[in-house]
Amino acid sequence: xxxxxxxxxxxxxxxxxxxxxxxxxxxxxxxxxxxxxxxxxxxxxxxxxxxxxxxxxxxxxxxxxxxxxxxxxxxxxxxxxxxxxxxxxxxxxxxxxxxxxxxxxxxxxxxxxxxxxxxxxxxxxxxxxxxxxxxxxxxxxxxxxxxxxxxxxxxxxxxxxxxxxxxxxxxxxxxxxxxxxxxxxxxxxxxxxxxxxxxxxxxxxxxxxxxxxxxxxxxxxxxxxxxxxxxxxxxxxxxxxxxxxxxxxxxxxxxxxxxxxxxxxxxxxxxxxxxxxxxxxxxxxxxxxxxxxxxxxxxxxxxxxxxxxxxxxxxxxxxxxxxxxxxxxxxxxxxx
Amino acid sequence: xxxxxxxxxxxxxxxxxxxxxxxxxxxxxxxxxxxxxxxxxxxxxxxxxxxxxxxxxxxxxxxxxxxxxxxxxxxxxxxxxxxxxxxxxxxxxxxxxxxxxxxxxxxxxxxxxxxxxxxxxxxxxxxxxxxxxxxxxxxxxxxxxxxxxxxxxxxxxxxxxxxxxxxxxxxxxxxxxxxxxxxxxxxxxxxxxxxxxxxxxxxxxxxxxxxxxxxxxxxxxxxxxxxxxxxxxxxxxxxxxxxxxxxxxxxxxxxxxxxxxxxxxxxxxxxxxxxxxxxxxxxxxxxxxxxxxxxxxxxxxxxxxxxxxxxxxxxxxxxxxxxxxxxxxxxxxxxxxxxxxxxxxxxxxxxxxxxxxxxxxxxxxxxxxxxxxxxxxxxxxxxxxxxxxxxxxxxxxxxxxxxxxxxxxxxxxxxxxxxxxxxxxxxxxxxxxxxxxxxxxxxxxxxxxxxxxxxxxxxxxxxxxxx
Numbered sequence: 001x002x003x004x005x006x007x008x009x010x011x012x013x014x015x016x017x018x019x020x021x022x023x024x025x026x027x028x029x030x031x032x033x034x035x036x037x038x039x040x041x042x043x044x045x046x047x048x049x050x051x052x053x054x055x056x057x058x059x060x061x062x063x064x065x066x067x068x069x070x071x072x073x074x075x076x077x078x079x080x081x082x083x084x085x086x087x088x089x090x091x092x093x094x095x096x097x098x099x100x101x102x103x104x105x106x107x108x109x110x111x112x113x114x115x116x117x118x119x120x121x122x123x124x125x126x127x128x129x130x131x132x133x134x135x136x137x138x139x140x141x142x143x144x145x146x147x148x149x150x151x152x153x154x155x156x157x158x159x160x161x162x163x164x165x166x167x168x169x170x171x172x173x174x175x176x177x178x179x180x181x182x183x184x185x186x187x188x189x190x191x192x193x194x195x196x197x198x199x200x201x202x203x204x205x206x207x208x209x210x211x212x213x214x215x216x217x218x219x220x221x222x223x224x225x226x227x228x229x230x231x232x233x234x235x236x237x238x239x240x241x242x243x244x245x246x247x248x249x250x251x252x253x254x255x256x257x258x259x260x261x262x263x264x265x266x267x268x269x270x271x272x273x274x275x276x277x278x279x280x281x282x283x284x285x286x287x288x289x290x291x292x293x294x295x296x297x298x299x300x301x302x303x304x305x306x307x308x309x310x311x312x313x314x315x316x317x318x319x320x321x322x323x324x325x326x327x328x329x330x331x332x333x334x335x336x
Numbered sequence: 337x338x339x340x341x342x343x344x345x346x347x348x349x350x351x352x353x354x355x356x357x358x359x360x361x362x363x364x365x366x367x368x369x370x371x372x373x374x375x376x377x378x379x380x381x382x383x384x385x386x387x388x389x390x391x392x393x394x395x396x397x398x399x400x401x402x403x404x405x406x407x408x409x410x411x412x413x414x415x416x417x418x419x420x421x422x423x424x425x426x427x428x429x430x431x432x433x434x435x436x437x438x439x440x441x442x443x444x445x446x447x448x449x450x451x452x453x454x455x456x457x458x459x460x461x462x463x464x465x466x467x468x469x470x471x472x473x474x475x476x477x478x479x480x481x482x483x484x485x486x487x488x489x490x491x492x493x494x495x496x497x498x499x500x501x502x503x504x505x506x507x508x509x510x511x512x513x514x515x516x517x518x519x520x521x522x523x524x525x526x527x528x529x530x531x532x533x534x535x536x537x538x539x540x541x542x543x544x545x546x547x548x549x550x551x552x553x554x555x556x557x558x559x560x561x562x563x564x565x566x567x568x569x570x571x572x573x574x575x576x577x578x579x580x581x582x583x584x585x586x587x588x589x590x591x592x593x594x595x596x597x598x599x600x601x602x603x604x605x606x607x608x609x610x611x612x613x614x615x616x617x618x619x620x621x622x623x624x625x626x627x628x629x630x631x632x633x634x635x636x637x638x639x640x641x642x643x644x645x646x647x648x649x650x651x652x653x654x655x656x657x658x659x660x661x662x663x664x665x666x667x668x669x670x671x672x673x674x675x676x677x678x679x680x681x682x683x684x685x686x687x688x689x690x691x692x693x694x695x696x697x698x699x700x701x702x703x704x705x706x707x708x709x710x711x712x713x714x715x716x717x718x719x720x721x722x723x724x725x726x727x728x729x730x731x732x733x734x735x736x737x738x739x740x741x742x743x744x745x746x747x748x749x750x751x752x753x754x755x756x757x758x759x760x761x762x763x764x765x766x767x768x769x770x771x772x773x774x775x776x777x778x779x780x781x782x783x784x785x786x787x788x789x790x791x792x793x794x795x796x797x798x799x800x801x802x803x
Contacts, residue, residue: 048480083376083383085473094556150587158591165592168558171368171579177555283583285557293374293557 004326008319015315020073023307024066027300034058034082034298056082056300069304078309079301081294088305091290096309097180098168099286102278103271105202106210107264114214115260118221119248125226133218140215145274149208149281156204163204166283170197205282209274213267220263224256258328265321269314366577370589370598374557374582379540380517381461381476389517391560391580396438397520397545398569400429400454401511406623408678410511414449414521414546415499424506425489429454431497436567437523438550440542442533445525449546451493456524458491458501468527472540478518521546548573557582593618606664624677628670644698650688651695 035052053059057068072079078088117137121130157165168182169175173194178185183202186195228234229252237247276288283289287310294302371390376383380393393399400415412418415429435449460468461476462485468474479485487510490502503510513519526544530536543551546569549562560580564573581598583589586605590612592598604612604620612620631649633640640646659667671687674680 048477052475080473085377085382091556150591153588153591158594161595165595165597166583166588167581167597171366171559171581171597174553174561280585281588283558283581283585283588285555285582289557289584 008322019308019311023304024069027303028062034300078305081302082299083297088302092306092309095285095287095290098284099275101181102205102209102284102286105206106271109206109210110213110217114217115221117218119225121222122225137215137218140211143211145208145277146281149278152204152208164201168201173197205278205284209278212270216263216267217260220260224259225252228252228256261321261324265318268317272310366579367575368579368581368598370583370592370601371580372603373584377540378543380520382472384478392543393517393520395549395562396543396547396551398547399515399519401515403515410515425503427501429499435546435569437546438544438565440544443526443529443544450496451499452524453521454499455491455493456527457522462488471536482513549578606666624675626675628673628675648695648698651691654690
């Protein structure tokens, strides 16, 4: 297991360097000048423009800028936002918990609903439930998040008044950040009303963000289950006279979970991409909204650092998935 | 003449619920304003975005002089009165007495606002050797853009309640410039206290001003909380708690308004306006915006060096159709480079009619079919558009860009970033430029016009934000 872990970690370094290179190039290929975003309407004179470019190091050749950036990174310095002048890492730390909370809620929603739907659809293959579940999940998979979010807001928040339209918590609650995860912070404060408000605010965004992973997980579980249910060892288990619940829940599901875990791991990338839209619709103060603002303001350091940090998160989650995969399937640890 | 961004979010279109008006707001009830974007920070001298000014200078700070709400007229604020020397070089301000700064957890003011605070505010931006000039990134682009570094010769404290500005040259808009956001008066005592505490950056993060509201807490990208300043010099605000609920999407802001989660939204989506006006629970307020969209001709290049061609194009553009299709009726034809809300607006100027036939005749036979199609085509494709500022909707040329390139490059439409404009050479082939100035300043002093600007003559104006 240790060599498996070391192997995976060794692969991380080139991945991360590759990410720094691509984020750097992508951000600098973006049209627009960050200094333009700092200028009032009346503009600034060319000397001041040149001076600002020099201050931000933008007057140097790209390669020089990149090497300088790598040096900074090696010292754990992600740079400072051109706009707010605050360290990128500090800004990331304030917005990241909101995204984590939303993503965890979305994934939990997707798994809790997706797994049973997939299993039942597989057991009732060709039945009404199977068809209904698979067509609904296909619809969910193709749903434009922005439109889906607005639709749910109009129904549940505006028409029915069941959930708040947007935000993370009711405006009456001023919870000082401890972990940044509002569900935990409000629980730590022991404020039941604030906790309830935070849960209320989390429901719609989590459902919207979890819709695509839910559809993926349901479809993946179904096909994995179908494959496993047809294997010899399941027939043997049934022949032994084991209860159907035990055959499905223990013998079949464990093996069917292997591809599903991979899908969940990959879904983290999808989730973070979806979070950009979901956070915009629900005014959710997370990483997605922060990055969109940075794009609009051409805040290069925030974009570079932010995308890198998000990429590191995705890589870390995938590493975790690989480890879980290894736990689930001994053949994988032995193979490496 | 300089014009400032005149509280445009209050002045432009906004919608609000009747609820707070039907019943007086209970004092404990916060007033929720769904702002369109996150502020860059809380020291208006360091930033340029209207959103930042809404969240800082307009409610947390005051200036020596301020604009009367809804107009460009000046009124005394932290300066009770002022005198201007006959040569226009010396401005002497008498400061208002007993103006209290905010009190926070980390700072309790020991004295009212005085000349030291005014000096601190301006010297920090003006003097590169000032202790705090480099603090928080030390970039004062508004101050620089108003030419203040060159314009100011000296800032002097005469006594605790008198401050004198000496200029290098007479400057008619100087007083109006001092009413702008970057000139918001900071507390010198607070700055000293934060330096003594070893946390100078707090000066810009936890603002202390003299304004009607003081910042309580900012949850990044989410909520800004303010409470009324009990010692406000104009009397305590009727709202105890003010909350900015940051809601970037216009449709979501509208949903929040309907659900009662905010009381006021700025910049509603134009497509929602009709529904808003029909809703008895909502009130739509609108005022002419301080903005004009226009096409600019390069009069040094063919064919626009010919007045007849310029006149022809003016008559060939159906601006009413653009207003209906792009601004959904929420704009009106402009005939000047400045809107009528400004005192120098010349109503005597005669507008060009939309008259394609006359355009053909006036163009001396020049106006080719291609160009005519471009400007007379379906109005929805007209190279002008507007939108919520937070969406970047006013991005010049976005729509124009979508239309691609003319085959023979005769009329090539492309987007040129503002910054590149500075580097444009006179040989650059830009001949027709779609531009817009919005809620900002427009300087008409000939001495200030750079080469690039002198070449342009405004035409085909559309003034958004008006019904």
